[in-house]
Amino acid sequence: MKNFLLQLFFLLFVNNALLCMEKNDQELKIFKNLRCLICQGQSVADSNSDFAQTIKLVVKDKLKDGKSENEIYDFLVSKYGEWIVYKPQMNKTNFILWASPYLILISGLILFFYLMRKRHK
Amino acid sequence: MNRILKYISILSLPIFILLIFFLALERENQYTTKNLVGKKIQDFELKSLNQENFINQESLIGNNYTLINFWASWCAPCREENSALIKIKNQLGLKILGINFKDKKNHAKNFLKDYGNPYYTIGIDKDGTTSVNFGVFGIPESILIDKNFIILKKFIGPIEEEDFMEIKNIINK
Numbered sequence: 001m002k003n004f005l006l007q008l009f010f011l012l013f014v015n016n017a018l019l020c021m022e023k024n025d026q027e028l029k030i031f032k033n034l035r036c037l038i039c040q041g042q043s044v045a046d047s048n049s050d051f052a053q054t055i056k057l058v059v060k061d062k063l064k065d066g067k068s069e070n071e072i073y074d075f076l077v078s079k080y081g082e083w084i085v086y087k088p089q090m091n092k093t094n095f096i097l098w099a100s101p102y103l104i105l106i107s108g109l110i111l112f113f114y115l116m117r118k119r120h121k
Numbered sequence: 122m123n124r125i126l127k128y129i130s131i132l133s134l135p136i137f138i139l140l141i142f143f144l145a146l147e148r149e150n151q152y153t154t155k156n157l158v159g160k161k162i163q164d165f166e167l168k169s170l171n172q173e174n175f176i177n178q179e180s181l182i183g184n185n186y187t188l189i190n191f192w193a194s195w196c197a198p199c200r201e202e203n204s205a206l207i208k209i210k211n212q213l214g215l216k217i218l219g220i221n222f223k224d225k226k227n228h229a230k231n232f233l234k235d236y237g238n239p240y241y242t243i244g245i246d247k248d249g250t251t252s253v254n255f256g257v258f259g260i261p262e263s264i265l266i267d268k269n270f271i272i273l274k275k276f277i278g279p280i281e282e283e284d285f286m287e288i289k290n291i292i293n294k
Binding site: 037051053054057058061076077081093094096104107111114118 | 123126130133137140141144155156157160223248249250252253254255256258259
């Protein structure tokens with residue numbers, strides 16, 4: 001019985017620690033993708049400024065409210081513009097930047113196969 | 122055909138690089154307020170400085186225009202700005218809602234005693250999270266809204282003489 005309780009306690013402890021780590025990982029991931037608007041080249045994760053601390057609180061509150069990562073980015077972009085995120089989401093203005101690596105790869109492959117076929121002939 | 126393909130492949134790289142540069146130059150690389158102008162302010166609820174009631178959008182009903190000013194006693198530019206806000210209140214009759222940002226209550230009260238009170242009501246944003254809903258990233262900042270709670274203009278930094286004139290022009294239109 002004593003062993004069972006000990007094992008149960010240990011299991012709960014590990015489970016809680018893992019959950020906490022997962023939550024912190026998600027917070028950190030979001031903080032790292034947010035730019036500190038009043039700092040020189042620092043993310044919200046790296047900065048201890050007033051602005052960064054406030055944004056950290058807002059992100060934590062939103063996560064507590066069950067908001068997803070993208071919903072948090074959308075909210076902050078609506079308030080501070082696209083400049084606040086390091087990795088901008090795809091939209092019609094930056095579509096070409098997102099699509100160009102794939103387009104280049106596909107056109108390169110087409111060109112490669114075309115030239116190979118021609119050489120064989 | 123072979124020649125055309127060769128030209129296309131040679132030309133495509135510089136065109137692609139130029140296009141990337143062009144798009145990068147077009148991109149905003151600093152915080153602007155253009156996202157907020159024309160949008161309605163988000164619902165908010167703040168405790169008032171005198172702790173008697175809560176301040177929310179309903180507190181703004183009846184004002185044709187309202188200036189929402191974010192300030193704190195520890196903010197040096199807010200001291201400079203205070204006289205301009207008093208001028209706006211007295212000369213333009215504009216209602217100014219003060220949002221006290223990350224401050225101590227007694228410090229805020231002392232500030233108003235020392236420099237004068239331009240606000241018709243003051244809410245406390247103790248941890249600064251409500252100010253994020255207004256796109257505030259530092260203080261002082263001010264937002265001019267109309268009776269429908271639409272943001273007409275956002276002022277970053279202390280209100281100065283030219284801002285006073287701009288506010289005057291907007292509300293006298």
